[in-house]
Amino acid sequence: MKKLYYIPLIFIIFILGVTLKIYLTFDIEKVEETFESRYSQMVLDEKDKILGVYLNKDEQWHLKSEEKIPEKLKEAVLNFEDRKFYSHSGVDFKAIIRAIRDNIFSRQRTGASTIDMQLVKILQPKKRSYFNKYIEIVQALKLDRYFDKDEILRTYLNNTPYGGNIVGYKTASLLYFQKEPNELTWGEAALLAVLPNSPGLIHVEKNRDRLIKKRNLLLKKLKDRKVISELQYKLSIKEPIPKQRYYFKSVAPHLTRRVINENSDKIIKTTIDRELQSKIEKVVKDYSEYLRSEGIPNIAVMVVNNRNYEVKAYIGSQEFFDEKSNGQVDGVMALKSPGSLLKPFLFALAIDDGLIAPQSKVPDVPLYFSNFNPQNANKKYYGMIEIREALIKSLNIPFVNLLREYGEEKFFYFLKQVLNFKDSDVSRYGLSLILGTKELKLEDIAKLYTGLANYGNFKDLKYIKTQALEEGEQLFSKGSAYLTLDTIKELQRPGLERMYIEKNPISWKTGTSYGRKDGWAAGVTPEWTVVVWTGDFTGKGNINLTGVKTSGKLLFNIFNILLCKEKEFILPEDNMLKIKVDKETGYRLKYDIPFKEICYPSEAKILKTSPYYKKIFVTEDGKEVDSRDSEFVNSREEIVLNYPIEVINYLIKENRDISTLYSNRIKKKTVKFIYPVKNLKIILPKDFDGEKDIIIKIANLKKQNIYWYINGEYIGEGRESERKLNLKAGKYQVTIVSSDGEIEKVDFEIEKIR
Template structure:
């Protein structure tokens, strides 16, 4: 009786214990989240080109090569792995109970030891490595059930192959195929597949420096068994047995170091397919390297180039320096991502914006004469002046003074925020640049300069450059919003003007055959030489200089950078076509022939194309209506003979222009009224100091008729003089200078003297 009672309590205890253990396993099952664990796998980050070529692979945090393959698993690898590891993989629900019983029986009876782990069970171990105990093995069974319920068999198999170790620091089948066999996954052979099937069981058995008879024996045994089971035929077996084992690791080549590091730092995804076309990039990289080697003879040590597909905004070639291994010349620097002076590369955009604003047409005249803009006295790169020039000619010849004057008219802040809208640097202090902004004092990255020209090639539609083709990454990381900042008409007219830029040396011969719109720039101090060219299909940017910022006397945007630009175009686009005229965005307007502004007076005129979206073109600031008597003398309504006066349209250029023509003995029929040429009104002048003290200020007049004039300085009478220039020793502070003609006409300027 007592024995029965004890047995009863033991049975109850066993049932309770079994129930509690079942609750424990149920809790394990419910808390196990394989999909969350999968997200935490530390794969290597791999950067691919658009065609699947690996550009760079990075070690993971554990210093392992661990590539996540998302391609189709080769059928021969599937067959070998399933046959070797888990023949019933597609039949069982994650646990092979018969195999467990056999393994347990053999272990207890001292028979041949055999493993009982299925592929699913091995995946659980790979996701959460744990000490091998009987309890952990039981817990593992609950996790396997959850894994099988949440993932398909193919997903489990892919997870296994992507995370199984293959010896050394090589994880995953795709990594092993690359590093052991130096081939693509789809090119895997039966011998190689068999080797990958057996390696995870004993990854340490592969020794690349010694004989591997044991490993070869295991591989060949697997191949023969697969042939016996008709998985492979005898012919396949014969060739597979002749295959040799790998003898070295083919480490990943870092094909595009700077580009890959840029992508790695920009995106967090593990497999990143970029827009780069490595075959094209490689050709341009070699060209840039060879060209740069020649340039080193004249002190130009560094170079960079960029190629962009205008239709998609995709970066196709990204040559960040002339040779990454040229450490002597700091060529590990990414020259496309550092800020440098854009020099004259911004002029086309001021030109286009000013057309849209109604300030200019391509025919409009602008001054190219010595002008003081407050305390800023700019010069052209050739130190020459040309008087009044058509603004189109000023762009073609990249003249500084007309564009500084144009920026003054357009307003610095407006142009500054146009640039800020493109590159988004977060800078809001346009005052620190002033009018020198158009000469490149606001530094920019080469990639952002290229973005400007891609926008121009797309008829004024600006958006970010694209570096990746992965749809999910683009969605998550790119705020690539297209902005229409310049009209299609103004963009086209600007591109047409840029197509007339004279090409260097022998490239002149191909301007008609290969119509390319392009612009060059050489920064102040001879530190940067730029050339950017656009066709309807491509934008190409070239930079030459020294990363050390050492100036180079031989540097030239046209000759050094320009030549390389056209050599790259010859690789990228053998037969570029012209930009299509956007007829729906252009209209005919009438301008005066003399100065190139909207016709207002009854003078000779002509019709030109102008953007429909542009503001009304202003009338000429240089044409003026006057009244003259019968002797052609200017009179006004106070004159008793005004009733018989006749209208006359005359040219009246600004005083600095009139003075330039006068000093150069050119009579262009302009108004000859006396004016103060220098200083200009509200000018701040810093006087330099030498051994004898501060220099004197030279006051200059435009006095073509050499009239005697009354001179006043700070309201003090100086004299009745016909001088055109006079020196004054002035104190620091505000001053006023006045001249009065004999008939009472006057001109006056206020200016400030600074002494340091």
């Protein structure tokens, strides 16, 4: 008989061992990790408004909320599920005893699960059994020991099912009532409290009478317990329940997709302004209807707050769900030719390098640069033009010439320093770089212009609110940035908007890529940067596409809805000084000639003197002499204007007045080679006969008879300004002799592609 006493003892030891094993094997550190893995990814705007939500791995809408549980929902849930939640230690033992009694002696089946126990069940779902219930009890005790009550309640509400594929109270509030949880009424809070009790049986779209009855019973309980008043009760039971579930609206879908792919966090807070994003999306969609009639299907836009480099609107296409026109392509990230959008940056850098001031004149005539023969887009040439006017008119020749002087490699690595692209082969682009042959993203353009608007301080753009704002790099002076911004403020606007320049000044630039494949407009104010691209994602060109018309109009439509507190860029007086430049050509004053004062950056290199003035010596009768002339002793100095022969040649051909461009006293060359330039290596594709025509171009100011020689052999004469030569691979010297005895020579080499 004594041995029988060991049986209960062994049983107790067994139970204790099982309990200890359950307790120890319940990995409390993985609780949060497990729940975290189940949440949907959610993208928010800067004010915590939802931009986009993505299904989790179980195809559920399952949002995580880190906000405080609303009091109405909290009271409703505790009174329905676990009134003693804040007083028990994870398990309500009195309720368990009561449930056992009812289940044994009564037909009524009652449960005794606390919120802690239900959370354990959600964490590790198991079949219903007494042993599994015991496991839940043990694990609930451990859960309550390691987490505070508010944390347990929040986690429970974040993970409880609400019917269908809706999980979590925030998800249910948004998809059933289209409102945030803190906006719920007592009737809505009560509905969400009872819904998880039997989500498969009770649903807003079915069994509606049972759902209303259960909600109203809870509301009566809240009234009886003095949680709500009689009036609140009467009003709440009259509230209808939702007839259907709703779906999440997608705002800034291209950006939400991008940040989801780049970030594993469940809640991603962006810098986007949802209200502004929605307004611009509508403007873009409406404008796209007009462009579609012009055969232009696609648009992309970005808006940046210049004060903090935060992206406030991100439109990847005219409409994300426009499948016919590739709407899901992200135009912000697509590589496109920027056309003339880089010219303002070369303008600022060249000022800092002392090569130009805005008032400096530069040649604008057809020129040859090695094998590169650029043209102005409008096919017009101005002879000599101020560089600021060349920027306003977006002339190609002056900026190709300026890039040659500044250095294409220096400019390429400026772009690389700002944009951090992988490409390092500047030789692929050469001087055509300034015309947009290096493809860039709209995001890159926005970064460049945001840096310009911040007076030359360049930083990465911010998309994520928690992203730290870097110090940035001052890559050109504040003074040159201001002079650039002040210049491009004068660009003529499309339509009648010219009259609003003084009221709403915007510094802006357009660009149209070769073949009219890309139309660009980038505009800045002290507060905003807006970049617009229009075109076809397939790369198809369109004769109707231009930066000014197709993109410029939309640019100003967008600026019209942006709030602008500061109108003008402020002259950085501490970074500027007054210098004297010659009145005619706009370079640093060197000689005693008419001058004017201009603003120039104090941090820039000293502005170079004019290359177009020349000191000569003349006799009393005006004859030019040099030190070898017998009359030199009695000569006097004179400063004369001496523009390049190619400029004079072009203006003569165009029948323009050149009387003011140079002094007749100068013994100016009247014949000169324009193409090829000295020591040029010409690489040509090989024809079937192994030969290729080369066109030699010259300037012939006086239209004299010219005698032509190649490698010392006479080949003909004439007054023409170009001659076609059929040459094989090899080295050549072409000599021209004018009828008044001038001689010019040029050496070049021809190579064939094999």
